[in-house]
Each structure stands twice: as C-alpha cells, then as structure tokens.
Amino acid sequence: MPTYQYPKSQELFRRAAGVIPGGIYGHFSPAPLVPPSAYPFFTAKAEGARFRDVDGNEFIDYMCAYGPMVMGYGAAHVEEAAAAQRRLGDCTTGAAPVMVELAEVLVDMMPAADWAFFAKNGADVTNFAIMIARDATGRSKIVMIEGGYHGTAGWMQSPGHHGVTDEDQHHVVRLPWNDVAAFEAVLDRYPNDVAAFIATPYHIPTFADSQMPAEGYWEKIQALCRRHHVVLIVDDIRQGFRLDMAGSSAYFGFTPDLTCLGCVMANGYPISALVGCEALKKSATRVCHTGSTWFQAVPMAAAKANLVKMGEINAPQVMLTRGALLFDAMVNIARTYGYDLKVTGAPSMPYVRITNDESLMLHQDWCAECTRRGAYFTPHHNWFISAAHTDADIQQTLETVDEAFSAIKSKYGTDFQN
Numbered sequence: 212m213p214t215y216q217y218p219k220s221q222e223l224f225r226r227a228a229g230v231i232p233g234g235i236y237g238h239f240s241p242a243p244l245v246p247p248s249a250y251p252f253f254t255a256k257a258e259g260a261r262f263r264d265v266d267g268n269e270f271i272d273y274m275c276a277y278g279p280m281v282m283g284y285g286a287a288h289v290e291e292a293a294a295a296q297r298r299l300g301d302c303t304t305g306a307a308p309v310m311v312e313l314a315e316v317l318v319d320m321m322p323a324a325d326w327a328f329f330a331k332n333g334a335d336v337t338n339f340a341i342m343i344a345r346d347a348t349g350r351s352k353i354v355m356i357e358g359g360y361h362g363t364a365g366w367m368q369s370p371g372h373h374g375v376t377d378e379d380q381h382h383v384v385r386l387p388w389n390d391v392a393a394f395e396a397v398l399d400r401y402p403n404d405v406a407a408f409i410a411t412p413y414h415i416p417t418f419a420d421s422q423m424p425a426e427g428y429w430e431k432i433q434a435l436c437r438r439h440h441v442v443l444i445v446d447d448i449r450q451g452f453r454l455d456m457a458g459s460s461a462y463f464g465f466t467p468d469l470t471c472l473g474c475v476m477a478n479g480y481p482i483s484a485l486v487g488c489e490a491l492k493k494s495a496t497r498v499c500h501t502g503s504t505w506f507q508a509v510p511m512a513a514a515k516a517n518l519v520k521m522g523e524i525n526a527p528q529v530m531l532t533r534g535a536l537l538f539d540a541m542v543n544i545a546r547t548y549g550y551d552l553k554v555t556g557a558p559s560m561p562y563v564r565i566t567n568d569e570s571l572m573l574h575q576d577w578c579a580e581c582t583r584r585g586a587y588f589t590p591h592h593n594w595f596i597s598a599a600h601t602d603a604d605i606q607q608t609l610e611t612v613d614e615a616f617s618a619i620k621s622k623y624g625t626d627f628q629n
C-alpha cells in the first residue's frame with residue numbers, strides 16, 4: 212500500500228520559514244518529528260477524531276491538537292453553545308453572565324475549588340498561581356520538579372534555555388519526581404522562604420516515560436505543605452478531566468490549594484482557569500492579573516457546555532477504557548513481531564515507547580511508519596486519546612500498527628543496533 216506524501220505541506224513550510232520564526236514555532240514545530248519527511252505540517256480540515264492535511268491525507272489523530280481536542284473536532288454541543296453566545300456577543304465591555312455560570316460549574320464539580328478565575332493560556336494561570344502563593348505567604352521560593360513543564364515564562368523554563376536569565380531562576384528550586392526527602396531538605400534549607408510547591412499530578416517529561424506518584428507521595432507532600440504553610444499547586448492543565456471530572460487531585464486522593472486548568476476545558480476554544488481554596492481568595496483578588504481578551508464569552512460558553520457534557524458521559528472513564536483497550540492490543544501486536552512496546556502514564560494520555568533501542572531511533576521510525584499510513588503518532592511526547600475515538604478508529608489504528616511493525620521488522624529485524 213503506498214504511504215503518504217506531503218508536497219503541499221512542505222511547500223507551505225518553505226513559505227512559512229520566510230515570514231515566521233522557525234516556520235512553525237513552539238510545540239507544533241516539526242523539529243522533534245523524526246524524520247520530518249514522514250509528517251504533515253498543515254491541517255486543512257478536522258472532524259471527530261480525524262484530520263485531513265493540505266495534501267488530502269487523512270489521519271486518526273493521537274495528538275488531539277496536543278491535548279485540547281477531547282470530545283472530537285467540531286463537537287456539536289460545543290459549537291452550538293459557542294454559536295449561541297457569539298450571536299449575543301463575545302469580547303464585550305462587561306463580562307457575560309456565562310462567566311459566573313462556568314465558575315459555578317467548576318466549583319460544583321471540583322472539591323478543591325471554592326472559586327474560579329479565567330484566562331487564556333495554561334501559563335497565564337500557572338504564573339498567577341505562583342503570584343498568589345507569594346502574596347499569601349510573603350515568601351519567594353518556588354519548588355518544582357526537574358523536567359516538569361508549566362509554560363514558557365523565564366521561571367518556568369530550565370536554566371540555560373535561550374532567553375532565560377539567572378535572575379529568572381533565582382527563586383526556583385528543582386527536585387526529582389517522587390522524592391519526598393528532597394522536599395524536606397529544601398524546607399530545612401530555606402525555613403520560612405518556600406512559597407509554593409508546584410507539580411503535575413503525575414510526571415510527564417518529554418522524551419521519557421511518564422511516572423505515576425509513588426504510594427503515599429501526594430499525601431506526604433500535602434502534609435509537608437500544610438505543616439510548613441507552603442501553597443500546594445497542582446498543574447492539572449494536561450491531565451485535568453482526563454482522569455476524573457473532579458480533577459486529578461481527587462483521582463489521586465489529595466486536596467491542593469490551587470489547581471491550574473486549561474487544555475481540554477473548551478474542546479479547543481481558548482480558555483484556562485485557576486481554581487482555589489477559600490483561604491487564597493483574598494490574594495487572588497488583590498494580585499493584579501488580567502488580559503485584553505480574557506473575558507471573551509464564546510470560549511466560556513464552549514467550556515461550560517463541554518464540561519457539562521463530559522460529566523454526563525463520564526468522558527475520563529470513556530477515554531481511560533478506550534485507551535486501555537487500544538494500548539493493550541498494541542503491546543500484543545508488538546510482541547508478535549518481537550518488539551517490547553512500553554506504555555506509561557494514564558491510558559487516556561500515555562507515553563508509548565519501543566524499548567528494544569534506547570536511542571529511540573527505532574521508535575521514531577515506527578512512529579513515522581504509522582503516521583505515513585494514517586495513525587498520527589509522535590515519538591517524543593505523550594499521546595492523547597479523545598472521547599470521540601470510535602471502535603472503527605481503534606480497529607483501523609491496530610491494522611496500521613501491525614503494518615508498521617511489519618515494515619520496521621523487515622528493515623531492522625529485532626536486534627536493532629544503531
């Protein structure tokens with residue numbers, strides 16, 4: 212069967228490189244897609260769990276726009292709510308009532324939410340969370356996890372990255388994931404100067420396996436935060452509503468002071484949220500944080516409709532079940548070809564890797580072979596499954612996976628040496 216070609220994508224990218232830094236920047240950059248010739252760069256149309264690129268190739272999408280698509284591209288409940296609000300007004304003088312209704316939905320749904328604040332990007336609210344923690348505690352230091360991602364502001368990026376200064380990093384302390392003793396040591400080293408502990412509900416580094424919290428990890432971190440008056444922030448931007456509609460902290464059995472949300476809230480409409488406990492409402496009121504388009508009502512209406520619908524169908528459970536079905540079957544197919552496919556993290560957003568070659572070259576080639584046949588897989592980042600992936604999507608994906616294993620087996624055998 213002929214595999215996909217991308218001449219129009221490549222021509223558009225050539226034009227893009229002339230007028231846009233990097234051609235396509237940020238997480239949509241083709242840089243980590245290896246080999247780039249196996250991937251489309253531009254999407255023409257998307258519907259349900261599939262998209263069509265500018266060359267007319269169709270893909271079952273396992274990146275879901277890197278997370279935001281959760282109920283299917285163009286999902287009717289979201290588009291109808293957005294259209295109804297658009298007829299009334301979107302970016303207007305004065306907030307729309309739907310802002311209050313959305314806040315009430317989140318407060319009703321999440322035990323850790325007594326209030327909600329809305330912005331656009333995830334990084335808007337991770338930054339706001341840190342400012343609130345500093346205001347509430349009068350302290351400076353932020354404890355985060357090595358390899359954790361909270362956005363791209365100076366303090367959020369790792370030291371040494373372009374454009375990041377020593378001053379940006381001055382108050383940031385990084386710890387290994389699942390290391391409670393390291394947190395205790397930081398609290399000893401900086402008595403009364405740690406404002407916040409911020410981490411994702413489980414660890415999701417790029418180019419590496421996801422890591423679940425060890426038994427009792429969150430319980431111990433929560434206890435230490437309470438004892439030392441440190442604000443506990445969960446960055447639930449990526450995992451949020453993929454494990455539990457009550458938030459990932461409810462799934463893992465703890466209660467953060469602040470929870471950062473975004474990504475799936477509105478099925479792709481631009482909105483993020485910070486929700487928090489009553490004790491931090493005063494700081495959330497007095498820390499100055501706002502934006503020109505943050506009160507847009509259309510994304511709020513989309514988010515409200517989407518969250519309600521996700522709750523009605525228990526979308527996290529749908530994704531977890533479908534993901535488990537798909538990835539268990541994939542592991543079995545891999546085994547029949549003599550390959551070990553390792554799946555880590557939640558089945559609704561797993562990190563998948565062929566372990567036979569630690570350099571990842573074999574894995575990259577397999578992802579490329581799948582993508583060239585219509586199952587869009589990236590080799591460096593966790594994948595996403597949506598509630599819109601159908602049984603037919605899963606069946607077709609498994610056939611593609613089988614063909615791609617056959618292709619790499621004829622190329623490399625199982626004793627891959629780079």
Ligand SMILES: Cc1ncc(COP(=O)(O)O)c(C=O)c1O
Nearest residue numbers: 332333334360361362446448449
């Ligand atoms: C865990 C986590 N935190 C923060 C962010 C930043 O969100 P945004 O890209 O919307 O600023 C992301 C984005 O992927 C994320 O996955």
